[in-house]
Each structure stands twice: as structure tokens, then as C-alpha cells.
Amino acid sequence: MTPGRAAGLALVVLLAAGPVIPLGGMREYVLHVMVQIFVWSFIGGAWALMGRFRLVSLGHGAFLGLGAYTATLLWNHYGLTPWLGGVAAVALTAAVAVIVAYPCSRLQVVGHYFALVTLAVGEVVRLLIIAERNWTGGSLGISLRPAGRDSLLAVQFADKRVFYYAGLVLWLLGLWVWLRVDRSMARSAMEAIGEDETAAASVGIHVTRFKIWITVLSASLTAVGGVAYAQYISYVNPDTLAGIGVSLRIVFAVVLGGMYSLLGPTVGTALTIALAEYLRVVFGLKFIGMAETIYGLLLILSIIFLPSGIYGSLRDLAARLWGAPARAEA
Amino acid sequence: MIDPIFLAEAAINGIMLGGILALLALGLNLIFGVIDIVWIAYVDLVMVCMYALYFFVQVYGWPFWLGALGAVAVGAALGVGVHLLIISPILASPPVNQLLATGGLLFFLQSFATFLWTTDHKSVRFSLPSWELGGIFFPATRLIPFALSIVALVGLYVFLTRTYMGTAIRAVSQDREAMALMGASPRRIYLVTSAVGGLMAGLAGALLTFQYSVHPFFGNQFGPLTFMICVLGGLGNMVGAFVASFIMSEIISVAGVVWSTEMGYVIAFVVFIVMMFIRPGGILARRG
Numbered sequence: 001m002t003p004g005r006a007a008g009l010a011l012v013v014l015l016a017a018g019p020v021i022p023l024g025g026m027r028e029y030v031l032h033v034m035v036q037i038f039v040w041s042f043i044g045g046a047w048a049l050m051g052r053f054r055l056v057s058l059g060h061g062a063f064l065g066l067g068a069y070t071a072t073l074l075w076n077h078y079g080l081t082p083w084l085g086g087v088a089a090v091a092l093t094a095a096v097a098v099i100v101a102y103p104c105s106r107l108q109v110v111g112h113y114f115a116l117v118t119l120a121v122g123e124v125v126r127l128l129i130i131a132e133r134n135w136t137g138g139s140l141g142i143s144l145r146p147a148g149r150d151s152l153l154a155v156q157f158a159d160k161r162v163f164y165y166a167g168l169v170l171w172l173l174g175l176w177v178w179l180r181v182d183r184s185m186a187r188s189a190m191e192a193i194g195e196d197e198t199a200a201a202s203v204g205i206h207v208t209r210f211k212i213w214i215t216v217l218s219a220s221l222t223a224v225g226g227v228a229y230a231q232y233i234s235y236v237n238p239d240t241l242a243g244i245g246v247s248l249r250i251v252f253a254v255v256l257g258g259m260y261s262l263l264g265p266t267v268g269t270a271l272t273i274a275l276a277e278y279l280r281v282v283f284g285l286k287f288i289g290m291a292e293t294i295y296g297l298l299l300i301l302s303i304i305f306l307p308s309g310i311y312g313s314l315r316d317l318a319a320r321l322w323g324a325p326a327r328a329e330a
Numbered sequence: 331m332i333d334p335i336f337l338a339e340a341a342i343n344g345i346m347l348g349g350i351l352a353l354l355a356l357g358l359n360l361i362f363g364v365i366d367i368v369w370i371a372y373v374d375l376v377m378v379c380m381y382a383l384y385f386f387v388q389v390y391g392w393p394f395w396l397g398a399l400g401a402v403a404v405g406a407a408l409g410v411g412v413h414l415l416i417i418s419p420i421l422a423s424p425p426v427n428q429l430l431a432t433g434g435l436l437f438f439l440q441s442f443a444t445f446l447w448t449t450d451h452k453s454v455r456f457s458l459p460s461w462e463l464g465g466i467f468f469p470a471t472r473l474i475p476f477a478l479s480i481v482a483l484v485g486l487y488v489f490l491t492r493t494y495m496g497t498a499i500r501a502v503s504q505d506r507e508a509m510a511l512m513g514a515s516p517r518r519i520y521l522v523t524s525a526v527g528g529l530m531a532g533l534a535g536a537l538l539t540f541q542y543s544v545h546p547f548f549g550n551q552f553g554p555l556t557f558m559i560c561v562l563g564g565l566g567n568m569v570g571a572f573v574a575s576f577i578m579s580e581i582i583s584v585a586g587v588v589w590s591t592e593m594g595y596v597i598a599f600v601v602f603i604v605m606m607f608i609r610p611g612g613i614l615a616r617r618g
Contacts, residue, residue, distance in 0.1 A: 288444060
């Protein structure tokens, strides 16, 4: 067993034991923060599946919002269990992802253009949710209809530990998918496409197919994250789950952590959530806006001074200090 | 059925809005075309200029024209500041980092504005006349900004085509490596471009003040729209951006009257996405 694998196993054991660690009155709060970290890391990881191949999407809020709203509306209006609602949400999101990705890949919409097209998609979803206010609650958002008691069918539980373990499993699932992609042939193909599409096509890589495939995978996982988040918070809002704000937040966390490594998105998400929570606790209701101001400032500084992300920079540093063979990264 | 007079009024309002959108889009497009970086926070700089104008006029009691000049100066200073502090250190970074650095500026400006000035809407009060022609109203609060933005656009055009600096800026946007070889300093050109871009933001802010009240999240209303106009017109293509501004503003105005404001934006964005697939190089580009 390699040291890396042992450390990973120890981490998982520690996380699995998390809820039984006695934390007194803090427990509920710590669990709440941890669930958020799990879910948003999963979403960040889903974004990184595309981002690492230079498909920079600024519209993952669209997929997140579609997922969360589809499952929530199906449950609220038709009483359909979020398990099936989630399947419908993923199917719908995947369809939208194909509609966006197919022309983008066929017509070589890349770089800035791709970022702006996806940004438009995110805004369209946000505005549609607001426009359909009779049904979706508009910009006020909508609460999940309470099932009244703990229910596996409605995925509603009073005990946060249930969500903690569900979040942990979700997060591990995200890491597993990331590893599968990382070790697949598709990765080499996608890297070649990211470097030079024409060259990749000329050596027989089916550019369109790979791009659509990775976009659909990333979008579907993001939708799953959206459903999970909606179930946990039991409230959905177009500004927190769709549009440019949340899309940028996802990308920030990932780039801050480092998008080319397995744990980069997790590290970035954990740090941004910890920072946001810390600032919120420090400032409370005084100085409204100050917490976000510092958040924005730190983001700018970290992008200027830590261009390969915190995790990436630390690993480079470690590699230099101990002379460990640094893995070649883009 | 909607009264045709409402449609006509919406169409005219669309043209008026188009003038201001063109100003916003050309400032951003200039920076986009020359420095090759999208300032995600561009319209948030406009928001800061609008606050500056509000304070100059409503709090310090300056006359409006002086306040507007002050706002333009603030805009130019902001443009230079953003370039020196944020953009120049990351000129060589991957595009995603560049997008995010200015995205971080967006969060910073919006929340710092919330902190300083709260989320209340602030507006400069005007008492300006309104004219009627054939049942359609032409309020001065729409006519004046439209006329001034057209003047500013002509001014920008003259600057870019008739001055040495303007020619150098256009040359860099066509080929940045060759321009450095020709002896033009990209550093200086970038700085001037950022200042001009910021100046346009200040001017757009002053003109938007005629019709809109300012609040910290003002940028979210126009920001995505402005990027899309730039792309729709073709990045760095000034004429294209100009035409695209009017297409988008007409869609938003007319669809806003026929359905709802949000649907107006939705349709405009969908048109943008579809156009992106039909003409990826911008509406005026020849198919390559």
C-alpha cells in the first residue's frame, strides 16, 4: 500500500467516524458545514471534469438549477419521490447539455466564446425560473413540501447524520468518477483535444463525441449535486442555484484548490466554505457585505499569487523540498 | 392583441437603450479586443461610477455636468487601477484564471458597495420635459443619454481611426506580436486602452443615471448582456458590437412589452446562443 493510499484510507475512516466524535453543542453546526463541503466538492469535481480539458464553463449554475428545480417541482406539485425526480432531473439536464455541447463542439466554439455561451445558458435558466413565478416561486425561491416525518421516499430526515453519510458517499462517488476518467483512454483523447482540436481530429480522435460525452457527464453529476443540495437545504432559490453568481463560485473553489488534481476541488471548496463561515461568524449581522468583500479580495489575491491553486502549489513545494518525483501536470 | 402604439413605443425605447448598451459594449470590447481579457466586472465599474455621480450631485451639490465629468474621471482611474493591480500581473496566466480574477473583482465591488452604501436604491433626481409625437412619448431622460452616447461613439471612432494612439490600439488588436516588433510599447497601449475603457464605463454610468437608480447589484442586470453583445458583434469588432447592441436592445424592449421583462432577456440570450452557432465569429464576420 502506497503512503498516498494509506493517507486516503485514514482520511475516509476519520470522516466516517466524524459524527461520533463528541463535539457537544457544536456538533450540529460542524455536521452542517461538512455536508455543504461534501456536496459542493462533488459539484466542483463535476465542473473540473470539463475544466481540466480547457472546457471552461461559466454556466454550471444552469445544470445545478435544472437539477434542483426539476426534482423539487416534481415533488411539490406531483408528489413524485426525489429518487425518481432526480432521475428525471439528470435526464433533462443531460438533454440540455447535449443541446449546448453538440453545436459548440461541431462549430468549434472554444475558449472565451465557450465560456460566454455557457454563461448565457446559466442566465437563461435563472431568468426562466424567475419568469415562471406562478409555478417556481420566482426570485423568492420555493421550499420543499415537508413530508411531516422522516421519510426515505421523500429523502427528508430530521437527523443531520443521515445527510452527513449521504454526502460522504456522494463525495466518494465523485472522486471515483474522477479517477475513472483520469485513468481512461478518454483522458488522453480529451487532453489532446484541449491542446489542439485540429491535430487531435487528424490523428483520428472523434472530437465532437468526446466533448459531448464529457459535457454530459459533468452536467449530469452537477444536476445530481443540485438535487442533493435541494434535499438537504429543502429550499431552492434561482439566485443561489442558477445564474452567474453560483457558476462563478463553483469555478472559484475549483481553481483555488487546483483543477488538475483529485483532491483539488475538495480542498478549494473546503477552504472557501470554511472562510465564508468564519467571516460570517466574525462579522455576524454587523458590517453587512464585509465578509463577501474579504472573500472577493482573497480570491483575486490567490489567483494572482497562487496560479496553480493551493493544493497544486503545496504539492509543487513539497516536491521541491523532498525531491519527490513531481508528476507532470499541465 | 397589443396596441401597435405600445409596440412602436417599445421599438423606440429599444433604440434609446441600444445607444447606451453600445457604449457599454464598445468600452468592454475595446479592452477585450486589445488585451484579450474579459473584464467580468466591467459593469460593476459602471456601478461604482454611478455611485460617484450620485454622491457628487446629490450629496456634495455639484451641478450635473460637473458630476458627470467627475464620474468619467473616476471611471478612467478605475480602468487604470484595475489594469495595473489585477490584469498586468496575470497577463501570462491561463484564460480561466484571468476570467476569475476579474470575477473576484465582481464579488469584491458588489459586496464592498453593499458594505459602504447598503442595498438601498439611490437615484439622482431630474425634472426634465417629455415630448409627445403621434401618441408616443419621448422623455428627455431617454433622448439626452441616447444623443450623448452617439456623440461619444463617434468620438471613440475618431480617436481610434484618426490619432496615432488609436491606430496603434487597433494594430495591437489585430496582431499583438507584430506590433511589439514595430516598436509600439504594448504596456503603454494596454494602459491607455484600459483608461479609455474605464472612461467609457464612467460615461455609460452617467448616462444610465438618467433612467436607472443605482444599487450594489446593478452590474448583474447589464453585465451578462454586455458580454453577449461583444461576442455577438465579434470580439474586438467595433461596428459589429454597435449593430449587436441595437439588435439586443430591440429584442429586450419589444419582447418585454409583449411578454415580460424576464422573457425579453431570455429571448435575447437564446438569440445570442443560436447566433453563436450560426455565426461564431460575430454577426458581421465572413464565414471562415
